[in-house]
Amino acid sequence: MTQDIVILAAGKGSRMKSAFSKVLHKVGGIAMVRRVLTTASTLENANLHLVVGHQGEQVEANCQDFSANIVWQNDPQGTGDALRRVAPFLQADGATLTLYGDVPLIRASTLQKMTALSNSNTLVLLTISLDNPTGYGRIVRDEQGKVTAIVEQKDASASELAIKEVNTGILLAPNAHLQAWLAALKNNNAQGEYYLTDVIAMAARDGVDIVTVNPENEAEVAGVNDRVQLAALERELQNQQAIRLMQNGATLLDPSRIDVRGELVTGNDVIIDVNCVFEGKVTLGAGVEIGPNCHLKNCTVGDNTIIKSNTLIEDSQVGESCDIGPFARLRPGTQLANKAKIGNFVETKKAIIGEGSKVNHLSYIGDTEMGANVNVGAGTITCNYDGVNKHKTQVADNVFIGSNSSLVAPVQIEEGATIAAGSTITKQVGEKQLAFARARQTNKDNWPRPTKK
Template sequence: MTQDIVILAAGKGSRMKSAFSKVLHKVGGIAMVRRVLTTASSLPESKLHLVVGHQGEQVEANCQDFSANIVWQNDPQGTGDALRRVAPFLQKNGATLTLYGDVPLISASTLQKMTALSNPNTLVLLTICLENPMGYGRIVRNEQGKVTAIVEQKDATESQLTINEVNTGILLAPNNHLQGWLASLTNKNAQGEFYLTDVIAMAARDGVDILTVNPENEAEVAGVNDRVQLAALERELQHQQAVSLMKNGATLLDPSRIDVRGELTTGNDVVIDVNCVFEGKVVLGAGVEIGPNCYLKNCTVGDNTIIKSNTLIEDSKVGENCDIGPFARLRPGTQLANKAKIGNFVETKKAIIGEGSKVNHLSYIGDTEMGANVNVGAGTITCNYDGVNKHRTQVADNVFIGSNTSLVAPVQVADGATIAAGSTITKQVGENQLAFARARQTNKDNWPRPVKK
């Protein structure tokens, strides 16, 4: 069946004590509502509706790439009220799946189990049994075990409060019945709100089959009301991701000390030490080793490369069998060919480093194209910025650059050239030439050292 998917994201979230919408707070580096939208988008034949209210402009702007139908709920009066506002946009046939922007870990597989049961005379509920059901609506069943109603905590009788099967809020209802049920909702309850859960009793009354599905784990249906719950879901997600990485062939020296805030793909025999953070999309080839306290964002790393401790890599491409760090920083636009080496306290930016080239320590290489088998001595910098514009440095193959060299761009160094230590290079160096550019040294006899005043 075709599906309307409604994501409720209009709540104020006052317990977050935040200047921006609750559903925009991140779990695993991604806004909660975007996680829900991404999962919903994976279901076939679906039309997305996003219900916004408090700080709705923020939510709409953050989610515009999903092409969801935006429905406003400026004066929220419950979940039923939200669905009533979406009702004019629902397809005549098919079914409507209701999700929540602050329940970010719901899985596509669970939703697929629900949609597999969908038909014009079936309502599907996602329920779960909890040891402590406090605060949740209870699932009421008759003697035959069929669901007859959902009773909210504040409206439940003493006997109903003993029920531990609870409503998660996620349901799939056939549109041919849902429109009438929504029109019949009232707010005659302890909260004075229109409960979407009231449609369950209506479905039972109308002879509609009510089926239940259970999630794989409790975290799937856990919502976020404050930052404590947000942190708990963050840890749960990181645990899930760590388990997945290890099952995929990666070794995590401490699975509780890794943070994946995006998408991390690993080849076989990857080893990741403690306190590493991965953001955006990161791909690690087979045999990659990453030392402690590293940060990688939107980058690819080739097979058997070693990244030593306290290294930062962002928006870069690293080849195979490279050696990087410790304390190195690869800024956006860096490309390392196979067997390149970037040593301690080296920074690169928009730099193409050729195969087997080495920038071992204490250097800055920016806006540079460097060939193969180049050796860059300590303290070398490319002077790429004139105060207004950036300029490129071009270094050919087999060049030797002595320590403490300044390459003032734009400048070219040809194949096989050698630059003497301490030189400031401002013009082209030809093939196999030796370039040295130093001030003449002067020595003074009997020079008095300064004394402290």
């Protein structure tokens, strides 16, 4: 059966006190509405409809890669009103699944359980039992246990308020019936809104089977109305991801102090120390060790590499058995071959570092192609920028560069060459040549030191 999936994202979210649409606030580094769209996209035969209103242009721009049908709800009058705006786009022989842009942790497995029960005469409702159901619509059942209605908190009687089973708002309804139910909705309630939940009573009246499915946990159906709830879901997601990483063979020295803001893939026997942040897509090979306070973004790290504390790696590729840090920064475009070493307070950018090469301390290597077994002394920099354009430095295999050297690009250092410490290199150095490029030392006797005025 074709699935129309409607994601409601038109609310103002005034309690967020933000210049941005509520559904664009991030959980795990990804906008809430994008998380919902990603999960919905995993369902077969899915037609996505995104209902926007307040700051809808922001939401549409951030979600355009999903190719969802954008439906505007400029004057929101409830969830039923939102579905009525989508009604002209629904497939006649399909079913409609309603989701929420501020309920980001809903799982594909739960939605698949719902769709498995769907047919032309069945409405599937996602419910959960809560110890404290305050604020939720209550699930009303008859003597046989069949669902007959959903009553909102403000409209519930004392006996109905005592019901623990509540509505999550997520339901899957057959379109052949849904169209008529939406047209029949009334707003004669405490809020003066059109409630989508009113279709439950209509379904019971029309003899449509109403079946319920439960989520795996409460967090899966928790919504976000303010930043406190946003922070709670962030911690829940991070806990879920920490558990997954450990189940996949990674050791987290403190599972409560790791942040995965994207996707982290780990091989066996990875060790991650405290306060590490992973953004975008990060892949760690087997046996990788990461020290405390590291930040990795959109990078791959080969097997058995050690990344020491306070290291930043972004948009880079790191080979096997490398040694990086502490306090190193690999900027976008860095590629380290196997067994390369980047030491403390070294920065690289668009740098290809060959196998076994070492940049040990206090250096900047940018726009550089470096061969194998190169040794770069402390304080060396590649002068790659002339104020207008960037230029490349090329260093061949087995080059030794003395401390405090400046390589003024464009320049080429050929195989086996040696650069004397303190040199400023402005032209090519040939194979196995020794290059001195510094002024001759002059000593003056009886030099009067400056005195403080």
